[in-house]
Amino acid sequence: MHLKRTAILCLLFLVKKNFVLAQEMTYTVSPVLSDTSYFHVELTCKGFSADSLQFSMPEWTPGYYQLMYYASSVCNIRATDAKGNTLSWKKADKNSWWIYNKSADIFHLQYDVLSTKSFVASNYLEADKGYISPAGMFMHLKAHIEQPVTLVVKPINGWNVATGLKQLPDQQYTYIASDFDVLYDSPILMGKLETFPSFDVQGKPHYFIAYRPREFDRAAFMKDLQKIVSTAADIIGDIPYDNYTFLGIGPGMGGIEHLNSTTVSFTGSNLNNREGKIGIYNFLAHEYFHHYNVKRIRPIELGPFDYDHGSKTRLLWVSEGFTVYYEYIILRRAGLTTPDDVLKELQDNIRSYESKPGRLIQSLADASYNTWSDGPFGAGDSSISYYEKGPVLGALLDLKIRHETRNKHSLDDVMRALYRExxxxxxxxxxxxxxxxxxxxxxxVSLAECFDYANTVKMPDYKKYFGYAGLDIAVKDGSFAITRRKSMNALQQSILRDWLR
Structure with missing residues (x-):
């Protein structure tokens, strides 16, 4: 009886101890419009009882492989305990701070983040719009990247909020993230926004929420976007999220992919002409397919992330280059472009790559690894872009697989195997x-030659690989023209038909 009572008391002690030590982090973020606009951030920490704690702001955001130096925009730091007493702090290094909390179980941290650059990887605030790139807004506790987070957004009156984060039921603008990787992967758009008609694919809802879109046919646009999403999902055969949100931030630069959302510069201004429409659809297909190819089908270096220094990989020619290739393929299979449109895109990629002196100096793999210094589009005459050579190599590899397997397999099978395995x-x-x-x-078969094209500066044998699909390629005055042969064998006809179906 005595042993039983002791065991119960020990259990109660452990339960009480775990309850007391339960760790919670809750952020509240508010836009502040002023001469220099900024977001005000308040963080409440519970259960982190230590004499000192180190908080860090990432130096970059996954999806944009350049250092952003977010910590340089942080100012007006203040820390207090639960009673409002000021806690001391000091800068630890270029992107982290020590908070001395004297073992307080609950404390508060406040700071402001200057937000003046309109870009998909930056924080930005103006009169009727705010955009948060979370890696540049929310500090994480060192060695606690796996900590669950609650986020409360307090928009300006008349604004609404859009994000891929999971919202707490019956709590407006209150969201949860299972860890900081998820938080950093969930951008937030707020302001006077318009929500387009949603659609479902495989029972999963998809939304498009935009800031000040121009005049165009919303219903037709969303019908085409549904075709894009459905076609991309059919390639992999699975949709791994519960819902997906396209965030159109208005005029600006670029797009960045996320686990269940994407941020895209979007106004819809070119949707009323065919060329502009194809450009926008390629862009959206690219960012959407990234939720497979790079977020889930990824080089091993891209997770867990090194938020302090960046995560270098030699495989962005697969993650980015193949995604460019698949944007062409997705639009074609969705019935939104023609076979000639696909060939023209590849011609343009070849011409761009072959016109650069860097093709004789830098390999695709090195371009991937050096993007942190050279940028994604190369630097000067000594580098190349994986956005240009990458999709071409994707096409060559696809055609090689189709040829060697007598058109029974393709690059799709490689992507599906990587996803599954x-x-x-x-x-x-x-x-x-x-x-x-x-x-x-x-x-x-061995694909040594294809991988040489990625790891060396060896010129691809375009004629041989396009020949697998009964195509010729001619060079004239720096241009590359891909044309159909007058005579093809049965295998070539089959490959061309299925490749550009």
Missing amino acids: YYQDKKRGFTEAEFRSVAERVAG
Whole structure:
């Protein structure tokens, strides 16, 4: 009886101890319009009882492989305990701060983030719009990146809020993230926004919420976007999220992919002409397909992330380059473009790549690894862009697989295998060797020449690879023209038909 009572008391002590030590982090963020606009951030921490705690602001955001130096926009830091007493703090290094909390179980941290650059990887605030790139807004506690987070957004009156974050039921503008990786991967758009008609694909709702879109046919646009999403999902055969949100931030630069959302510069101004429409649809297909290819089908270096220094990989030619290739393929299979449109896009990629002196100096793999210094589009005459050569290599690899398997398999099978084996089963990214192994297993032959095109400056044999689909390629005055041969064998006809179906 005595032993039983002791055991119960021990259990109660452990329960009480765990309850007391339960760790919580709740952020509240508010836009403040002034001569220099900023967001005010308040953080309440519970259960982190230590003499000192180190908080860090990431130096970059996944999806944009450049250092952003977000900490330079942080100012007016103030820390207090639960009673309002001031706690001391000091700068630890360029992007982190020590907070001395004297073992207080509850304390508050406040700071402001200057938000003046309109860009998908930056924080921005103006009279009727606010945009938050979370990696540049919310500090994380060192060694606690896995900590669940609650976020409360307090928009200006008359504004609404859009994000891929999960909202708490019956609590307006209150969201939760299972960890900081999810928080940093969930941008927030607020302001006077318009929500387009939603659609479902495989039972999952998809939304498009935009800031000041121009005049165009919303219903027709969303019908086409549904085709894009459905076609992309059919390639992989699975939709891994509960819902998806396109965030159109208005005029600006670029787009960035996320697990269940994407931020895109969007006004809809070119949707009323065919060329402009194809450009916008390519852009949206690209960012959407990224939720597979890079967020889930990813090089092993891209997770867990090194938020302080960046995560370098030699495989952005797969993550970015192949995604460019698939934007062409998705639009074609969705019935939104023609086979000639796809060939023209590839011609343009070849011309752009082959016109750069850097093609004789830098390999695709090196361009991927050096993007942190060279930028994604190269720097001067000594580098290249994986956005230009990458999609071409994707096409060549696709045609090679189709040829070697007599059109029974394609690059789609490689992407599906990577998704299944590494994302779903192993729950991690793949190495360079593993990517090549999967590709060669699907092809049933060595793909050494294709991988030489990625890892060296060897010129691709365009004529041979496009010939697998009964195509010729001619060079004249710096232009590359891909044309159909007058005579094709049965395999070539089959490959061309299925490749550009």
